[in-house]
Amino acid sequence: MKDENVIVDHGVSGISMKLKERDQGKRLFDLLQAGDTLLVRWVGRLGRDYEDVKKVIEDFNTKGITVRTVINGMTFEADHNLSDPTMKAARAAILAFMAALAEATSKKEARQAGIAHALASPDADWKYRGKKPSYTxxxxxxxxxxxxxxxxxxxxxxxxxxxxxxxxxxxxxxxxxxxxxxxxxxx
The missing domain is CATH 1.10.10 (Arc Repressor Mutant, subunit A)
Known part of the structure; x- marks a missing residue:
């Protein structure tokens, strides 16, 4: 039987700070070693934007850590010694696409969280009115x-x-x- 550690990081998809700067993110980087597999709900949990997510996954892979996502079942293997250039290109393209999608999702989640916060704030000077109509x-x-x-x-x-x-x-x-x-x- 293999040891399993569960690290829970609450918040909106890391939109406000890098994974390495969050308390549970620091713990994650300290715990993971070569040969480990990191299982995340969605790649957006690993960073704030496209570049950040891509870099975190590449850093883990370089250290010999495999990253797997629950929602779409993607696996980013730790083996960077792929000899087939086509496989390297395909992997890079998939990683880039997933990181870009994660950034878009993170922004949407942050916007929805902001709206929910505004609606729930009884003492706010203003209330969320929704999108301004395109007509007068x-x-x-x-x-x-x-x-x-x-x-x-x-x-x-x-x-x-x-x-x-x-x-x-x-x-x-x-x-x-x-x-x-x-x-x-x-x-």
Missing amino acids: RETFDLVQTMLAQGGRTVSGIAREARVARQTVLRIRDKSDACEATLQRWGM
Whole structure:
């Protein structure tokens, strides 16, 4: 039976600091040795951005440590002595893709955490209002009027109101939500 250590690092995908700077990250670097396998939920847990994730995985691999991800089952083997240049290129491409995807995911998680925090803060001077609408009160009223009159296509209304076709469809199909958005933004 093999020894297993579980290191739990809470937070948003390492977006605020490098793995080596986090308490559990330091512990991880101290514990892992050549021949070990690091099992992570997702590569985004290993760094703040594309370069950081890529460097951490390459550092582990150089030290003889294999990195495996749970979510997509990727394995980055510790063996850097691959003699086949095609295999080296494929490995580098997969690592680059996974690191870039991790950066995008980390940013999305950080944004969602910020929104959740803003919504949960009762004493905040401001509240999260959502994305600013792409239409004004005047445009909303104009589109509503044209829709009620009938006889025009959605594309025709969009041209006349100088908004995207999707905006007309949103106003038509979700007018209550559009009205609420305008009110939240004080429009």
